Amino acid sequence: MSRPSTLSEKIIARAAGLESVRPGDVVTCQVDLAMMHDSGGPRRVAPVLEKLNVGVWDPDRVVVVSDHYVPAVDAESAKILDGVRTWCRSHKIENFHDMQGICHIVLQEHSYLKPGMFVVGGDSHSPTGGAVGCFMFGVGATDMAAVLATGETWLQVPETLGVRWHGQLGLGVCAKDMMLKACAVLGVGGATNRVVEFVGPTIESLPHVERMTLCNMTAELGAQTGIISPDQITAKYLRSIGTVFDELTDWRSDPDATFDEILEFDASDLQPLVAVPHSPANTTPVNNIDTTKVHQAYIGACTGAKLNDLHMAAAVLHGHRVAKGVRLLLAPASVQVTSTATADGTLGTLLDAGAILMPSGCGACAGYGAGVLTDGEVCISSTARNFRGRMGSVSSKVYLASPYTVAAAAIAGHITDPRPFLETATL
Amino acid sequence: MKSHRVWLLGNDIDTDVLAPGAFMKGSIEELSKHCLEAIEPGFAEKVKTGDVIVAGQNFGAGSSREQAALVLKLLGIEAIIAQSFGGIFFRNAFNIALPLFTVKSIQGISAGDQLTIDIETSQILNQNTGQKVIAETLPVHLVSIVRSGGLIPHLQNRLAQQQKHHPQ
Numbered sequence: 001m002s003r004p005s006t007l008s009e010k011i012i013a014r015a016a017g018l019e020s021v022r023p024g025d026v027v028t029c030q031v032d033l034a035m036m037h038d039s040g041g042p043r044r045v046a047p048v049l050e051k052l053n054v055g056v057w058d059p060d061r062v063v064v065v066s067d068h069y070v071p072a073v074d075a076e077s078a079k080i081l082d083g084v085r086t087w088c089r090s091h092k093i094e095n096f097h098d099m100q101g102i103c104h105i106v107l108q109e110h111s112y113l114k115p116g117m118f119v120v121g122g123d124s125h126s127p128t129g130g131a132v133g134c135f136m137f138g139v140g141a142t143d144m145a146a147v148l149a150t151g152e153t154w155l156q157v158p159e160t161l162g163v164r165w166h167g168q169l170g171l172g173v174c175a176k177d178m179m180l181k182a183c184a185v186l187g188v189g190g191a192t193n194r195v196v197e198f199v200g201p202t203i204e205s206l207p208h209v210e211r212m213t214l215c216n217m218t219a220e221l222g223a224q225t226g227i228i229s230p231d232q233i234t235a236k237y238l239r240s241i242g243t244v245f246d247e248l249t250d251w252r253s254d255p256d257a258t259f260d261e262i263l264e265f266d267a268s269d270l271q272p273l274v275a276v277p278h279s280p281a282n283t284t285p286v287n288n289i290d291t292t293k294v295h296q297a298y299i300g301a302c303t304g305a306k307l308n309d310l311h312m313a314a315a316v317l318h319g320h321r322v323a324k325g326v327r328l329l330l331a332p333a334s335v336q337v338t339s340t341a342t343a344d345g346t347l348g349t350l351l352d353a354g355a356i357l358m359p360s361g362c363g364a365c366a367g368y369g370a371g372v373l374t375d376g377e378v379c380i381s382s383t384a385r386n387f388r389g390r391m392g393s394v395s396s397k398v399y400l401a402s403p404y405t406v407a408a409a410a411i412a413g414h415i416t417d418p419r420p421f422l423e424t425a426t427l
Numbered sequence: 428m429k430s431h432r433v434w435l436l437g438n439d440i441d442t443d444v445l446a447p448g449a450f451m452k453g454s455i456e457e458l459s460k461h462c463l464e465a466i467e468p469g470f471a472e473k474v475k476t477g478d479v480i481v482a483g484q485n486f487g488a489g490s491s492r493e494q495a496a497l498v499l500k501l502l503g504i505e506a507i508i509a510q511s512f513g514g515i516f517f518r519n520a521f522n523i524a525l526p527l528f529t530v531k532s533i534q535g536i537s538a539g540d541q542l543t544i545d546i547e548t549s550q551i552l553n554q555n556t557g558q559k560v561i562a563e564t565l566p567v568h569l570v571s572i573v574r575s576g577g578l579i580p581h582l583q584n585r586l587a588q589q590q591k592h593h594p595q
Contacts, residue, residue, distance in 0.1 A: 388444060
């Protein structure tokens with residue numbers, strides 16, 4: 001009988017063709033799927049494949065998404081995007097999504113991910129795939145090129161850190177606040193070389209989209225990846241998008257599996273949190289900084305512009321107007337999110353309040369796209385990172401918060417508690 | 428043994444200050460001019476081939492962009508010694524043959540000190556103070572990747588071996 005294993009260890013062992021693995025083992029894994037985008041993808045891997053004189057090991061297991069330089073703002077970005085199209089054509093990559101949204105969101109919307117898969121992504125927010133019960137982690141371009149050439153990659157089996165949440169989330173508090181809390185407790189890099197597995201009653205009742213936010217932001221903890229055991233909520237989500245999958249019962253940690261550590265969090269006393277510049281771990285309750293004026297409020301990125309995130313922003317903004325002197329930029333995470341939010345009235349609510357609709361893509365989050373900041377400007381953002389200079393000028397300041405709190409700041413003109421807006425909401 | 432001048436940096440040096448997003452579109456040479464400019468103005472002009480970086484916790488946190496390691500290599504940085512590294516950065520650096528050394532403490536090392544580094548024994552000697560630091564032993568496969576000159580030459584060797592054993 002194989003040794004008791006965590007969910008991650010089971011997936012790694014399966015991908016490595018081994019009965020079981022132990023933390024610290026260095027193993028070679030067969031990759032079920034490789035995803036890359038326009039920035040770290042074809043333009044960086046193509047020269048390597050040429051040098052090696054090899055093609056792509058299995059074009060059907062490769063997904064390419066153009067999301068960083070979209071839409072092109074100058075000849076340079078247009079050339080990068082054109083290069084992606086040409087490369088996909090010449091390498092017979094059918095799974096190519098051109099300007100359809102952010103890779104981590106598109107990957108799930110298009111049913112590429114199934115529980116138990118071992119997936120690499122050419123982006124640090126690849127842990128988002130853990131919400132489906134995949135072991136999915138981010139790699140750089142050379143690692144990706146090696147995967148494309150051989151279909152495999154090496155991995156040092158990480159320890160599993162259990163993050164257990166109990167209690168019910170209050171009004172105006174969400175997965176983003178849970179992760180800002182985790183960043184505050186663990187520190188950025190607090191889960192380096194470990195997998196974060198989210199467990200506990202709060203997680204068990206959390207919607208799939210919110211689980212994506214949890215796994216997504218394990219990148220900020222420095223984790224190898226984040227993962228959640230797939231359950232009936234996962235199954236319901238996968239069925240709703242037409243994914244065909246096997247039984248879920250295999251994909252959970254054994255009751256007697258060894259966790260490196262289990263941290264306990266109480267959702268019931270969690271307040272809306274804000275990460276002040278320049279680290280996601282500089283977290284404080286929103287009421288401690290509620291006079292900070294903002295120039296820009298940004299709802300965007302894989303972390304903070306999924307359908308649920310737009311619903312949260314709309315719940316606050318319903319019947320209100322964005323304050324004078326504040327610009328509220330809204331970049332839905334995918335065209336599908338925009339389409340659904342249009343159909344259910346959410347987009348109308350946001351636009352009526354004064355939100356400015358931006359293209360779907362990574363946009364201003366990483367300073368690549370439209371919506372960047374100039375010297376001394378202050379932005380409150382539903383994104384994941386507030387590193388110095390990330391969203392533009394080195395002297396700009398980015399505060400990270402939930403879509404609720406970003407929306408509330410847009411109305412007030414300064415950072416403020418979103419809960420009073422929700423108590424009076426009639427949505 | 429060759430001696431290396433130290434650049435001393437703090438904790439959580441992220442990929443965005445190493446390779447700023449606004450310059451990611453262009454060439455690696457252009458990007459390298461902006462490496463660390465947000466926190467260490469003039470770094471790109473002053474750094475010399477053979478220099479090393481010594482830093483605190485979580486060096487290379489953040490993005491998967493390999494350019495964060497590439498610009499340092501291009502500017503001449505030959506090794507990074509830190510208390511811990513971002514996981515993706517760690518792989519990226521070894522993949523391009525930039526060795527990283529993890530140490531318990533960086534106390535006693537000052538900017539401008541001269542270090543010698545023995546990659547075989549992971550032993551670091553501060554020429555200015557005489558202080559010796561032993562870094563964590565590197566996994567065998569990572570040493571092998573660095574010795575090959577990076578993951579790509581390493582793969583080339585492997586593919587050539589396979590060709591030899593299984594000629595088509």
